[in-house]
Amino acid sequence: MNLLxxxxxxxxxxFLYEDFTLRQALEKMExxxxxxxxxxxxxxxxxxxxxxxxxxxxxxxxxxxLEDASSxxxxxxxxxxxxxxxxxxxxxxxxxxxxxxxxxxxxxDDKKSFIGLxxxxxxxxxxxxxxxxxxxxxx
Numbered sequence: 001m002n003l004l005x006x007x008x009x010x011x012x013x014x015f016l017y018e019d020f021t022l023r024q025a026l027e028k029m030e031x032x033x034x035x036x037x038x039x040x041x042x043x044x045x046x047x048x049x050x051x052x053x054x055x056x057x058x059x060x061x062x063x064x065x066l067e068d069a070s071s072x073x074x075x076x077x078x079x080x081x082x083x084x085x086x087x088x089x090x091x092x093x094x095x096x097x098x099x100x101x102x103x104x105x106x107x108x109d110d111k112k113s114f115i116g117l118x119x120x121x122x123x124x125x126x127x128x129x130x131x132x133x134x135x136x137x138x139x
């Protein structure tokens with residue numbers, strides 16, 4: 001099975017650029033109701049992922065007032081953990097292993113450019129459908 005079967009392409013993914021402000025990050029995450037979102041460079045390279053927790057800890061630890069969030073760069077927000085990206089050529093067992101510890105798996109091409117992501121629920125749905133099909137075939 002090819003992982004592109006599960007891919008949500010970049011054009012359909014909400015993401016942040018690393019030069020966005022803390023306010024832009026908060027607003028985009030609130031609008032899409034995401035708790036974690038990919039961060040890209042302006043040339044499309046996957047940088048990492050930022051979580052609500054990362055933003056909240058930055059606000060607390062750096063003493064940022066919400067009124068000042070428009071002047072704080074996302075680059076200055078420490079990230080606790082980045083979601084590991086996989087190359088488009090990744091085999092299914094490695095994709096599943098990555099999805100076990102991440103809500104989504106960023107996918108990059110051979111130039112490290114972000115091409116989209118694979119949501120963990122898409123993999124689970126596929127496995128569930130395969131299981132249901134095997135059960136009905138054995139009856």
